[in-house]
Amino acid sequence: MTTTASRPVAVRWVKKNLFSTPLNVFLTVVLGAAIVYLAYLVIRFLVTSNFEILRVNLALFMVGSFPRAQLWRVVVALLLLAIMAGLAGGMLKAAARERSKDAGIRLAEVRGSRAVGSWLRRFWPLGLLVIAALALTRTLTPTLVAIAVVGLLVASRWLGAHLGPIPRRVGWIVVVLLPLAAYWILSASGLGWDDWGGFMLNIFLTIAGILFAFPIGVALALGRRSTLPVVRAFSIGYIELIRGVPLITLLLMAVFALGFFLPRDLRPGSVTRVLIVITAFEAAYIAEVVRGGLQSVPRGQSEAAQSLGLPALKITRLIVLPQALRATIPAMVGQFISLFKDTTLVAIVGLGDILAASSFANAQPAFNAQGLARITLPFVALAFWAGSFAMSREAGRLERRLGIGER
Amino acid sequence: MTDPQTANGGKPMIVLENVDKFFGTFQALDDISLTVAKKEVVVVIGPSGSGKSTLIRCINRLEKHDAGRVVVDGVELTDDIRNIHEVRMETGMVFQQFNLFPHLSVLDNVTLAPREVRHMAKAEAEELGMKMLARVRIPEQARKFPGQLSGGQQQRVAIARSLAMQPKMMLFDEPTSALDPEMIKEVLEVMEELAASGMTMIVISHEMGFARAVADRIIFMADGQIVEVGPPEHFFTNPTEERTKTFLSQIL
Ligand SMILES: Nc1ncnc2c1ncn2[C@@H]1O[C@H](COP(=O)(O)OP(=O)(O)OP(=O)(O)O)[C@@H](O)[C@H]1O
Ligand SMILES: [Mg+2]
Numbered sequence: 001m002t003t004t005a006s007r008p009v010a011v012r013w014v015k016k017n018l019f020s021t022p023l024n025v026f027l028t029v030v031l032g033a034a035i036v037y038l039a040y041l042v043i044r045f046l047v048t049s050n051f052e053i054l055r056v057n058l059a060l061f062m063v064g065s066f067p068r069a070q071l072w073r074v075v076v077a078l079l080l081l082a083i084m085a086g087l088a089g090g091m092l093k094a095a096a097r098e099r100s101k102d103a104g105i106r107l108a109e110v111r112g113s114r115a116v117g118s119w120l121r122r123f124w125p126l127g128l129l130v131i132a133a134l135a136l137t138r139t140l141t142p143t144l145v146a147i148a149v150v151g152l153l154v155a156s157r158w159l160g161a162h163l164g165p166i167p168r169r170v171g172w173i174v175v176v177l178l179p180l181a182a183y184w185i186l187s188a189s190g191l192g193w194d195d196w197g198g199f200m201l202n203i204f205l206t207i208a209g210i211l212f213a214f215p216i217g218v219a220l221a222l223g224r225r226s227t228l229p230v231v232r233a234f235s236i237g238y239i240e241l242i243r244g245v246p247l248i249t250l251l252l253m254a255v256f257a258l259g260f261f262l263p264r265d266l267r268p269g270s271v272t273r274v275l276i277v278i279t280a281f282e283a284a285y286i287a288e289v290v291r292g293g294l295q296s297v298p299r300g301q302s303e304a305a306q307s308l309g310l311p312a313l314k315i316t317r318l319i320v321l322p323q324a325l326r327a328t329i330p331a332m333v334g335q336f337i338s339l340f341k342d343t344t345l346v347a348i349v350g351l352g353d354i355l356a357a358s359s360f361a362n363a364q365p366a367f368n369a370q371g372l373a374r375i376t377l378p379f380v381a382l383a384f385w386a387g388s389f390a391m392s393r394e395a396g397r398l399e400r401r402l403g404i405g406e407r
Numbered sequence: 408m409t410d411p412q413t414a415n416g417g418k419p420m421i422v423l424e425n426v427d428k429f430f431g432t433f434q435a436l437d438d439i440s441l442t443v444a445k446k447e448v449v450v451v452i453g454p455s456g457s458g459k460s461t462l463i464r465c466i467n468r469l470e471k472h473d474a475g476r477v478v479v480d481g482v483e484l485t486d487d488i489r490n491i492h493e494v495r496m497e498t499g500m501v502f503q504q505f506n507l508f509p510h511l512s513v514l515d516n517v518t519l520a521p522r523e524v525r526h527m528a529k530a531e532a533e534e535l536g537m538k539m540l541a542r543v544r545i546p547e548q549a550r551k552f553p554g555q556l557s558g559g560q561q562q563r564v565a566i567a568r569s570l571a572m573q574p575k576m577m578l579f580d581e582p583t584s585a586l587d588p589e590m591i592k593e594v595l596e597v598m599e600e601l602a603a604s605g606m607t608m609i610v611i612s613h614e615m616g617f618a619r620a621v622a623d624r625i626i627f628m629a630d631g632q633i634v635e636v637g638p639p640e641h642f643f644t645n646p647t648e649e650r651t652k653t654f655l656s657q658i659l
Pocket of ligand 2: 459
């Protein structure tokens with residue numbers, strides 16, 4: 001398109017989309033004014049505020065009371081997780097590319113500046129968070145770490161996308177082992193979960209909660225459809241019981257009431273208790289999401305499989321579940337995002353997550369009673385929004401990738 | 408018990424004796440007795456709701472009959488899961504809605520059962536699968552996904568998927584009634600070849616041209632009962648029952 005032609009096109013677009021009818025004009029003016037005013041408020045906030053409270057407490061927000069001399073462990077864990085994420089992403093991409101090539105579908109390949117643009121569109125809030133955090137640091141080390149993380153992500157993604165089928169199998173094993181290694185590094189030398197805190201704790205509770213709750217949720221959803229009355233009754237009872245109770249109540253019970261029921265030696269640490277509660281809670285919700293997915297698979301699918309002589313377990317595993325889970329990706333990610341945000345509830349039962357860090361910082365003598373929650377809470381909000389945004393964007397891509405060739 | 412008589416005097420492949428089937432209080436099959444010989448092709452016709460689907464679904468236990476006996480190649484269908492499995496292994500079924508597995512490629516659709524049920528090695532299963540796809544004349548679509556194919560192609564894949572289990576008999580439940588007219592022929596041709604190769608078949612279909620060409624017998628069902636049975640000529644020239652005449656006048 002030439003520059004001479006682009007101006008009338010732009011004018012036409014504005015006319016057509018922003019000022020086509022009186023109502024449209026009205027909405028454009030009112031909402032436009034609101035947006036401009038909000039932008040003014042944000043900029044004024046950024047320019048006039050003193051972010052010293054974040055600068056001093058950045059580590060507290062990120063890792064809680066994790067021993068400062070051991071911070072290198074967090075760094076190593078981050079690097080390992082970056083490799084894992086890059087590898088997994090690259091290998092998924094390669095697999096999708098092969099599937100579609102075999103099926104004769106041309107996937108739109110984005111390269112070069114377009115690829116960077118696509119990354120920016122998906123991760124700009126996350127980038128904003130990282131830049132905001134780095135701007136608050138006083139040494140160069142965190143910036144170098146961030147650069148290393150991004151570098152490793154890109155490199156391992158490239159590697160993952162270029163592995164042959166057999167090295168890819170090894171690659172998936174590595175993908176499973178890397179988080180275990182990261183976990184081991186974070187918890188070695190006497191450090192346990194209970195030393196974890198800050199945003200790291202929120203992220204850990206989210207990921208571990210998902211990993212533990214997902215298989216239990218799927219089992220409960222299948223149990224709900226079981227022909228065995230006891231299994232069905234248990235599944236329904238469990239799901240309905242858990243869904244009828246607020247998460248915060250369960251968390252409070254686990255932390256403050258469990259002591260009455262368990263002997264002293266058997267009482268697990270707070271993070272463990274909270275993780276058990278989150279897992280138990282999420283499993284019930286995941287079960288309901290999966291149930292919806294199971295119902296969306298037509299009966300003809302299992303009938304066709306039955307007529308081929310496939311046994312019931314294989315029908316579930318090979319035919320019904322793959323289709324059901326694919327159908328649940330949007331709802332499932334919504335569930336994961338709400339779990340991510342719900343992890344802040346652990347602040348109420350006394351764990352040092354990022355929200356607790358905010359209160360803690362505001363109680364420090366240097367910052368006490370100055371209304372600095374207006375600085376710390378937006379930072380907490382930015383952290384969650386950045387994470388949630390990236391999750392939902394990635395889920396959309398995963399859905400499209402898995403759906404290759406369907407309908 | 409003596410071997411039931413079959414139309415062409417061969418050994419029976421499928422025997423139904425006084426079969427009843429209820430859905431709640433509604434009787435879908437009413438005292439059905441039928442014997443299908445090896446290599447015989449039976450076409451079932453009848454108005455909607457007459458129990459045609461229910462009849463063939465009782466043969467591979469997608470429905471459980473409530474009374475009478477169903478014996479398939481000498482194996483009686485009871486609650487014994489091993490018998491059910493054995494019958495399903497040697498019975499192929501083709502559905503009106505194809506019921507291909509949308510998340511698997513065409514070749515994976517065809518090789519799934521040989522690999523998972525017959526525990527065939529991948530290479531061997533794929534060779535067999537390609538042979539079956541060639542038989543239904545779409546080997547070039549092997550790597551595509553069902554959603555990329557036309558209805559006629561999908562139904563042929565479904566036939567190949569059943570054939571890959573090397574069944575002794577095939578059940579077809581209105582295989583062409585979800586297809587656009589121009590695709591019906593390609594599916595019927597495949598079925599005709601199958602019949603010519605000696606496959607035992609029960610086909611629910613109102614494609615009377617097909618019935619005339621390949622059926623050994625036509626069965627007319629109404630209200631869960633077999634009303635009239637006979638060779639195609641009988642139906643086209645002088646059906647005896649009034650209900651048969653009325654029905655045929657509607658579809659011909
Ligand atoms: N699962 C079921 N539950 C209740 N009733 C059923 C069920 N399946 C079939 N029926 C009833 O049984 C009767 C026979 O159904 P069937 O599907 O065998 O008929 P059909 O001859 O195949 O009809 P069509 O030509 O419409 O396919 C119908 O009245 C139907 O409503
Ligand atoms: Mg029917």
